[in-house]
Amino acid sequence: MSDTIAKAGTIILLLLLWQLAWMWGLPSYILSPLEIAKEFFAALGSSELYGHIGASLLRSLPGFLLGSASGIVLGLAAGVSRRFDETFSPVIFLTYPVPKIVMLPLFMLWFGIGDVSKILIIALACVYPTFINAYYGARVTPTILVWSGLNMGAGRWRIFRAIVVPNAAPLIFAGLRVSLALSFIVMFATEMINSRSGLGYLIQLAESSLRFDLMYVSLVTIAILGYAGDRLLRSARHRLLRWQEAAE
Amino acid sequence: MKLVRPLALIAAVLLAWELTARSGLWNPLLFPSLVKIGYELGRFLVHPERLMEAWVSLYRALGGFALAAAVGLLLGMLMGRSARIAALLDPLFSGTYAVPKLALFPIFIFVFGIGSLSKVALVFLECLYPIIIVTYHGARDVNRVLLWSAQNMGASRAAILRRVVIPATAPFIFAGYRVALPVALIVVVITEMISSADGLGYLVIYALSSLKTDRMLAVVIVISALGLALDRALVFLRNRLVYWDRLDTYYV
Numbered sequence: 001m002s003d004t005i006a007k008a009g010t011i012i013l014l015l016l017l018w019q020l021a022w023m024w025g026l027p028s029y030i031l032s033p034l035e036i037a038k039e040f041f042a043a044l045g046s047s048e049l050y051g052h053i054g055a056s057l058l059r060s061l062p063g064f065l066l067g068s069a070s071g072i073v074l075g076l077a078a079g080v081s082r083r084f085d086e087t088f089s090p091v092i093f094l095t096y097p098v099p100k101i102v103m104l105p106l107f108m109l110w111f112g113i114g115d116v117s118k119i120l121i122i123a124l125a126c127v128y129p130t131f132i133n134a135y136y137g138a139r140v141t142p143t144i145l146v147w148s149g150l151n152m153g154a155g156r157w158r159i160f161r162a163i164v165v166p167n168a169a170p171l172i173f174a175g176l177r178v179s180l181a182l183s184f185i186v187m188f189a190t191e192m193i194n195s196r197s198g199l200g201y202l203i204q205l206a207e208s209s210l211r212f213d214l215m216y217v218s219l220v221t222i223a224i225l226g227y228a229g230d231r232l233l234r235s236a237r238h239r240l241l242r243w244q245e246a247a248e
Numbered sequence: 249m250k251l252v253r254p255l256a257l258i259a260a261v262l263l264a265w266e267l268t269a270r271s272g273l274w275n276p277l278l279f280p281s282l283v284k285i286g287y288e289l290g291r292f293l294v295h296p297e298r299l300m301e302a303w304v305s306l307y308r309a310l311g312g313f314a315l316a317a318a319v320g321l322l323l324g325m326l327m328g329r330s331a332r333i334a335a336l337l338d339p340l341f342s343g344t345y346a347v348p349k350l351a352l353f354p355i356f357i358f359v360f361g362i363g364s365l366s367k368v369a370l371v372f373l374e375c376l377y378p379i380i381i382v383t384y385h386g387a388r389d390v391n392r393v394l395l396w397s398a399q400n401m402g403a404s405r406a407a408i409l410r411r412v413v414i415p416a417t418a419p420f421i422f423a424g425y426r427v428a429l430p431v432a433l434i435v436v437v438i439t440e441m442i443s444s445a446d447g448l449g450y451l452v453i454y455a456l457s458s459l460k461t462d463r464m465l466a467v468v469i470v471i472s473a474l475g476l477a478l479d480r481a482l483v484f485l486r487n488r489l490v491y492w493d494r495l496d497t498y499y500v
Binding site: 008009010011014027029030086087088089090091094095096097098099100101102103104105106108109110177180181184185188189192193199203204206207215218219222223226227229230 | 254256277278344347350352353358430433452453455465468478
């Protein structure tokens, strides 16, 4: 408990300094932490915010699930099949430094300006971190484990399921964590570029109508969603990979 | 020889694209022919004012990245070598790690204006996280035996930092830089797409709203080439500076 207080100390100190600086006099577009908290809880009472949260999550979560599932499957496949690896992996590594968001306008032409193009662009962005981590995780499977499996008469599928996948799991979770953060960034970007709903749209709307309160409400909401998603993923990792943490 | 299969895959994709474009089943706006994209790409490369747009994006990305590279290196090293500083700063950075910093952009526009500064500031912030986190872990986990040996042989603190800690952390620093550099380009393009009157992201949106898909794709190719070139340049630099540590071939 005291550990948590110590950890939160820096953040509390910063908020306090911010509040003091605000009382000293800051421009009108910077609200104090107390005001932001007040506006945020007021917005929680109205139904408008929930609609935007729902719209945003309906874009980011399907995109994240689709993209990271394909990334894991393709990465594991490239990690265990030399032929697929030699054909496919160079393409992934070549296009890795390319900002995937530039494909959004093209996706909008192909799939319409609605949710499909947004979900697909989020999925595309999420493929890369999960692919690379699953690929690497499968490639570094210790040969001795595979040999032991073969010796004990395990088939190829059994080795894949019982040795390769568990061995790659910690790295896959690291990839999922990056992908989840990325899915929120891309979701926010697509909504700011072109949308009629969602938190990115809300923040654009607030900016153009100079509703600073709304701007901070949307900012706090996205921050909480990002943080909560990351926590959920970490607790899932903790449950699924307890054996691995114990080994460390 | 190793390149044959990936090149064949890319060639097949391009061929499928060209066949789709020529089949007449879809509007040429949706699938412009490669010839037209190539023509637009050529026009881009010979027009000085368009090249200027690429330069604008590049200096925003590199400016923010360079700032983050310097500050992130410093903070990461300090956190890695001092438990007190780590206890102070780690909760701040790991607590806000998963929060999309892009959401701060509208506020940055008010604080830093609509020009380059707000974009550079956002690039800095987004790049800072991966650099700090990776450098911190690298500096913290320097092999103790190496540190003890250096101390035993009477090395001063400065000498240990210069001869042991920095070389041992260098591969991690570059790993962080390599994550951050594409992020810099992503953030620049996104912010230019959202609100800007110049830069490559703006050109993409402008070409789209004037329904010049071929021109838009030419800009997309330029952005991709830029991302690739920056990454290659960083890997080249890394292999020169950190020559004793071979880069993992899977990631090259």
